[in-house]
Amino acid sequence: MSEKEVQGTEKEVQELERVTICFAGDSGDGMQLTGSQFTNTTAGIGNDLNTLPDYPAEIRAPVGTLFGVSGFQIQFSSSDVHTPGDSPDVLVAMNPAALKVNLPNLKDNGIIIINTDSFQSRNLTLAGYESNPLEDGTLSAYQIFPVNITGLTREALSDLDLNMKIKDRCKNFFALGMTYWMYSRPMDMTENWIKSKFKGKDDLIEANTKALKAGFSYALSTEIFTTSFRIPKAAKKPGLYRNITGNEGIAFGLITAAKKSGRELFLGSYPITPASDILHELSKHKNYDVKTFQAEDEIAGIGAALGAAYAGALGVTTTSGPGIALKSEFMGLAVMTELPLVIVNIQRGGPSTGLPTKTEQSDLLQAFYGRNGESPIPIIAAAGPADCFHAAFEAARIALQCTTPVILLSDGYIANGTEPWLIPDPDKIPEIKIKQPALDEKYLPYKRDPERLSRLHALPGTPGLEHRIGGLEKEDVTGNVSYNADNHDKMVRIRADKVGRINRFVENPELVGKDHGDLLILSWGSTYGPILAAVKDLQKKGKEVSWCHLRWLNPLPINLDRFIYNFKTVLIPEINLGQLSKIIRAEYLIDTVGFNRVRGLPLKTNELLAEIDVILKGLE
């Protein structure tokens, strides 16, 4: 698409490489919608981007309160973007609470666009302001643009026969219009969206479109904004793109794996934040042979998925940490019965109910060890929203080809965050081939493929291959129940070996930088973006660091021990208290340094850079 010229801009246009905006307001103010519209338009004109929604755990939190604030952050740029941005350059604050919550994050001298109409005493009190921050100097370190957004929206819609409540609901489009002018975005994509969204409701189409245009014209014509900004197109890899959230990526990856393996996809799931969107997405796609089963509880979700796997489907269950706690007995049964099953954990803040809408990486040890007995399960982690597609496909492939449950770890940050996804050509995605048992010889349920140690699973309905499996220990080869001591020892080792050798059938992670030196950064999961940004920064400054981002955590990759011993320091940044560190120390008998922030938020590149600086200075 060619970049649309925004007409009538006589004011100064300044070119920028990179901007981070945070739209924040009350949860009823439509900030998520505003953010996603800004995102689509920004993607459409060719900027790279990354987004992070941040909404309250309460569904309808009391209006105007701090815990009712809903935010949407987007970083966009003419060069690569890997995170939603550490601290916004611009804050659009629709009420005092939104200002209060987001101000500490804002860049020094950052821009604040404020809806002054909402800065009245009641809202100020609800936000915990004793005096009006617009007047008491609180904001003196920032560039303030006070706009009576509510009033201006009402004015713009004065000739429409709609009640005030509906008119006021259009104020987010007014704010969006202003930001479109400020950052030289065309309005047509949002106008089209409004048309299809409110199809049949002409008055709402008119109201929202008018509000959008009014905001744009207001910014263009008034004195308060003197400058608008241009962010040139990013040089992304050529191809067809769309924006994708991590949860959509997982849903698509799973559907693709099912199609490519010739299996039906069966999802057994119980609603839980922040994983429910996978259930929502998959339940739309029944014409792709996707069966979704909203179970009575977490246990039933995985149990039905395992039953479906026995019957020949690609069985999947999706949840978050508390759900995994409930599913763990069934995960053990999946280990014992050696059936293919994908268990998706969209991690959130814990323990217990914890922080349902916030992000964390603190379920890694649960994934490794959270079951009774010697119960090895392969673990794969997605690195970002778009990577969720690939990680889900890979998890399903290994589950099917190695007859094992696989845990796929994502987290709240990448589950809801978006980034552009280079849409793959479906024909170029390889088939997933699954070995079938022979029909003309005696079927032995626990006879193994010598290479993968996977067993050949006979599907119910196949004549002559009738067999029983279950949670009791199996006799090697026959799969009969066995309490024999030596057999148990053997089976425990076979199951460990089967999972341990999966690293032969997957790609090694890339090592960025030299295979020896002062500092190796080792990481996994959603910290990929912030760390990539930090590593690029360090490289730009000519500092030597190496970096390896793990995709498979269990088993650890084959290539890791070729270089992990060659560094003075191994730094492991995680959103937990050092869970991968524990595993690396145990596996490689080396010391590691942690960088651990457990605030329910993604890691910040700047903080990480500061830490690395200290480490590098110490090593000099």
Next chain:
Amino acid sequence: MEPIQLTKDDFTSNQETRWCPGCGDYSILAQMKKVLPTLGIPRENFVFVSGIGCSSRFPYYLETYGIHGIHGRAPVIASGVKLANPNLKVFVITGDGDGLSIGGNHLIHLFRRNIDITIVLFNNQIYGLTKGQYSPTSEKGKITKSSPYGSLESPFNPVQMALASGASFVARSIDRDPKHLEDTLARAAKHKGTAFVEVYQNCNIFNDGAFLSLTEPKEKKKHLLKMEHGKPFIYGENDELMLTWTGKNFKVVNKDLNENGHEILTHDENGSGPAMEFMLASLSLDAQLPTPIGIFRAVERDTYDDMMAAQMNATKKKKGEGDLKTLFTGGYTWTND
């Protein structure tokens, strides 16, 4: 198509049965083996799913597909099996501990959904495998290892639970009446939808004689009421007793006298209404009145599996067979060149 010729031996697996000698489970297994060949279903299409407990060993002894699952969870595994492949004939084998205690939640939801699955619940009113603790169907005051001074809990009535949860087929039978058990299992297996059979099963090791009054030749005629569709409720040593309705409750009368002219009831298994079904089910808790066995309810209603298939077909009709390209490019896309 060739008619399927199977015998009970075709369903006997090579695994040695390991229940205690004299256990009621043997009878249930024997009747099941008689029923399976009569259903006209190829052997490879049977799947038996169980949980944990003595009853749950059942699948190992049948030459069919089977899963010995985890405690209480057979209904959910079975649901997954059936929904993934609706051509399969799926059974759940469970017990009073497995199905009503640890797995109670799953059972009621299966009833509610009406997935085409046949459930057989072996009720021996005790935990056998863990060596004799009171169960959710044990009578109040029961002395067991875990209740040396008597249990404090009132028992569940499994039939009432199934009826209340919307099961479309609810029946009860007893291990010591092989013919009745065989007929009941056959009816249940042929029912389309979730079918539930409670089987009174004697655990001769930890709860021997729990159903003695219903099985001893001398006693049973006095206490056991076999319900038959379209017939009055008649029982007794010489079939002389009849269950009647006073307008408020049941009354047993001599069938030839019925002096007070109470209403003579005829059994309607196809939906006598929740009130009558419940009242009949409640009789099992009443020492003064007979204990009914047979079919409490057999009604047709849409199954979850059929509705799921219909929804999938309708979606395919409307949107076409899904292809990945359409999936990936749905929503807003753009090209970088």
